[in-house]
Amino acid sequence: MLLTASVLLFCSATIPALAATTPAAPATSCSIENNSPVTAVTIHVTDPSGAMLDRAAIELRCGSTVLNGITGKDGSVTLSLHPGSYILTAQAPGFADVTQPVQAPVLAPIDLQMPLGSATDTINVSGDSGFVPYASNAGSKTNALLIEVPQSISIISQQEMEARNVITMNEALRYTPGIQADEYGVEPRFDWLKIRGFDAQTFGVYRDGMRFNSLAGKLDPFELESVEVLKGPSSVLYGEVPPGGLINQVSKRPSSERSTVIEGQFGQYDRRQGAVDTTGPIDRAGVFRYRLLGLIRNSNTQTNFTPDDRRLIAPSLSFHPSDRTNLTLLADYQHDKTAWSQFLPSQGTLNSNPNGIIPVSTFLGEPGFDGVHRNQASVGYTGDHLFSDGWNVHSNYRYQYINFQGRTIYGNGFDTTIPNNTTLVTRTAYALPNINRINTVDTRALRRFVTGNWQQTVIFGYDYQHIDIKQQAGSSSVADLNIFHPVYGVTTIPALFFYQNNDSLLQQHGLYAQDQIKFKQHFVFTLGGRQDFARNDISNFLAANSNTSHSDVRFTGRAGVTWLTGSGIAPYFAYSTSFLPNAGSFVVNAVTNLPTDPAKASDARQLEGGVKIQPRTTNSFITASVFQINETNVLVADAAFNNHQSGEVRSRGVEIEGVASLSHGLNLHAGYTLTATNTVQDITQANIGKWLPQTPRNQVSGLIDYTQRGGRFAGLGGNFGVRFVGTNAADSINSFFIPNYALTDAGLRFGYRHTLFSINATNLADKRYVATCSGASYCYYGYARNVIGTAKYHF
Known part of the structure; x- marks a missing residue:
């Protein structure tokens, strides 16, 4: 009903708007x-x-x-x-x-x-600013209008994130078509997610247009102005990118308007959080501007012995000496204290267990041993200068440091050495300490040309990434635990056997060019190409003189066309390619039949077509797209768990998304996703034709947000949302499936003068559900109901 109402509201607002004609500019003489x-x-x-x-x-x-x-x-x-x-x-x-x-x-x-x-x-x-975006830098690096970019792009605005009170990036993306948020359910360490059926966690998360190491770090939405999702192969502008696309987190910047917001939060699981966001000009002319973000949080989670504590500070300073030049310095420091997700057996979570249902709060580790301590910091700049000849040079740089110290005791399913056992789970102690140092720089030059009926926006760019990761991994077996009646603190944890201790250095150089050509204000042709040089060097400190190196050289591109009909409707079509290195992996040598050859990069190609609708007289935006992505050179394992590079997978789908900020304070966000994934080629014949695991075929979402603008109840508002996630497969052979589930979210708020009070609840009905499984012994509960109250004071 919610989605139907949203569609009807979109139609009622859009149809008359599309019928409106564009007024002609007054006739006048001109000269250039x-x-x-x-x-x-x-x-x-x-x-x-x-x-x-x-x-x-x-x-x-x-x-x-x-x-x-x-x-x-x-x-x-x-x-x-x-x-x-x-x-x-x-x-x-x-x-x-x-x-x-x-x-x-x-x-x-x-x-x-x-x-x-x-x-x-x-x-x-x-x-x-409402829920509706009109332009994005992610899809073109030219801040082009969304309607002119021949690719599906979703943007979650700051107003929508604040209305829903999102506390993780996964929460921000829950209503976005094409995204599978909360891929592994309750995961306090990272934001696991997929785009169009492909993992985006490893190489697909960016911050301000540069790679963010989301395998070790995690950003707080409090730092973000918006989140952009660029769907489909996008190597032409970013280099190494997963086939499904990328997520760009846009940082808050200093503002020319003076503003300070102080907020406090209290909620379930003993959540207590305080934060401040202050910004404005430093001098009267506004040449210098500042912003300072600070946050302190102490909180537990739905999982026992698992905190969600955070300390964050993020200063930034902008310098605007003229309309032609600006420079912004950004920095942040964040400390997190949390723990691992829980690996639970399917019997008792997904299926019945004679002993009952395994509680969603179940903790399989040992207090005092389990824990994640993360210190992350970054410093960088973004700046641009417009030269007198029309060239605009833009440059970004960031140094990121992450010290991740994590260890856990996880479950491996019920102990099969005990007959008819459905209570005792085997456990493994595991540690994964790592230190990450990442340098990224992206510099490009932009120029606009006009020749008769033709307009061109040309960019030439170079980017470089230097990613150094020092990592260890060790494990040992630990005594069984009764999952229904756990007793902690009586187990002696053996010394861990460290089987990994290496230093991985990934360097990538990329040269790219793009031309956006507009003809008679009706056709926009987008052409781009990029040459990448990637090298991965791994030093293994556990074996003497054990160093391996591998290089990948790839050319990727994009070609697309958009037809601007003049009525607010813009059909588009595009072809794009991408590549993704398989760093650190080895495949079987054809002569020796041993896994000694470094794996090559995987390649992907996409065909996408669709239509974008931006009515002239209504603040709304609708995107409908169809696509097919094929990824080749995929690593597949044989019966001996040795890799071969002969796999191919395919993702076909349909995505529909509409956002609107209509009259009288009404905002809408609705979407539908159909993602049909399957294995095309595999060394294991039984996998061919099967669904890719952890990828639901259907997803539907709808959100209504309303604020009373006048009258006796001015300032009173709220929202209500429904999310449906369809069936997904647990493994590559599709031995069992995770059933679909539907969840509701709601919020209520009241603003008076400079103060705003709000209360938000996710999974309002407190539905117990399994988000996904990666095997019969590894299932992951989804998030239970979480209620948070917030008070903000703005001045």
């Missing part, structure tokens, strides 16, 4: 001095109250020459143009269009105030 140097013009847009208006569409036109931009959260946008006479048009949902002549060069910023449109339109101002 194409031989003169390019200059910059900054446009500030406000509403009638003077509040900065973000996501306003800006157009500068002179005949067939058209320049476009979208205002940011500070209500401004900067465009580069040749001297001449132009017509400036500004458009935004809920406001009447503004048109005026502009004579370039412009010595001072242009200030536009947009009058209100009809009473039924949506008004979106800075700080209340």
Whole structure:
């Protein structure tokens, strides 16, 4: 019912909007001095109250020459143009269009105030940007409009994350089509997830456009402005990327508007959290701006003896000496104290057990031994400069350090040496300490050209990654534990046998180029290519003179076209490729039949087509896409557990997503996913044609959020959401399946002046369910009900 209501609301808002015609710009004479140097013009847009208006569409036109931009959260946008006479048009949902002549060069910023449109339109101002995105840097590295990028992109805005009070990245992505969030259920260490059936955890998580080591680290959503999901092979801009795509976490930046938010949280599992977010200009001119984030949390979780404690500080400083230059320094430090996820047998979680149901709070380890202590820090910069000849150079750099000290005692299923045993589980003590040092840099040059009816946005870039991971791994057997009546502290844990102690160094150099070509404002052609050089060196400290090296050289690309019909409907089609190194893996040599050859990189290709809908008069955005991804050179194991590089897997699917911020404070987010994955080639014949494990075939979600804007109950709001996750296979042979489940989330809030009180609950009905299994002895409970109350004070 929720999804049906969402679709009806989308249709009622979209159909009349699509029927609206675009008003023509007033006729005027114009001229452009194409031989003169390019200059910059900054446009500030406000509403009638003077509040900065973000996501306003800006157009500068002179005949067939058209320049476009979208205002940011500070209500401004900067465009580069040749001297001449132009017509400036500004458009935004809920406001009447503004048109005026502009004579370039412009010595001072242009200030536009947009009058209100009809009473039924949506008004979106800075700080209340709604659920609807219009532009993204992830899909093109040019901050292109979403409707012009020939690829499915989802963006979870800061307002949506705050409305739902998300506390992990997995929570942020639960309503996003194509994403399988909470892949392994309750996992306090990391954010495990898949995109279009492919693991995204290893190489698919980014922060501000550069790789974030999510196999050791984890970001708090409190640090994030938004989360972007780029679906499908994306190596053309990012190098090593999983076939399903990538997730880009966008950090909060210093703002030109002074603001401070102090918040406190109390919730289930003894959760106590305090946080502060303060930002604003340092000097009167706003040349220097700052932001400081701080967070302290002490909390338990639904699993016994498993904390979720965190300490976080994240300062940043921006320098804006002119409209042509800006530089932002960012840093953060985070300390986490938590523990491992729990591996539980299927008998008692998924299936019946004569002793009853295994509680969701079950802990199979030993207090005092189990634990994860993580210290992570980063420092970097992002900056750009617009030169007088029109070239804009942008550069990002980050150094990331993660010290991960983790050990656990996990279960291996019921002890089969005991007849008819359904209570005692065998256990293994395990440690995985590692230290990660990651240097990443991405520098690119951008230039826009106009030739008659043709407009081009060209970028040339270079990026480099230097990832050094020192890691050990050790284990030992531990005495059985009665899973229904555990007794802790009576087991002697033997010394661990360390079978891994190595230093892995991954270096990648990438050269890329992209051309976005727009013809007559109706067709956008996107062409890109990239050459990567990746090398992995592994030093094994457990064996004398045991060093291995392997290099991968790959060319990847993307070609796509989007048809801008002029009515807000844009069909698109694209072909893209990607590669992913199998660092540290070895395959069987064809002559010796021994696993001594370094594995080559896996390759993937995708065909994707779809349609994007962005109504002119309604603040909404809809994307529908179909795709097929084939990954080759996949590692597959034989009966002796030796790898062969002869596998191929395929993912076909349909994704539909709609977001809207409609009139009177109503926000919607709805989605549907069909992901049909299967094994195409495998050395084990029984696997061919089977589903890929831990990938549900169907997912449906719908979220309604409402805030009363006026009257007696002004400031009162809330939301309600439903998530359905379909059946998924437990293993590659599909020996058993995990049943589907449906969950509900809800929130209630009240804002008065500078204060906001809210309460949010996930899994409102407290449904007990198994998220997935990776075998009969390894099943993972999903998250139980979690209720959190928050109080915020803003000044």
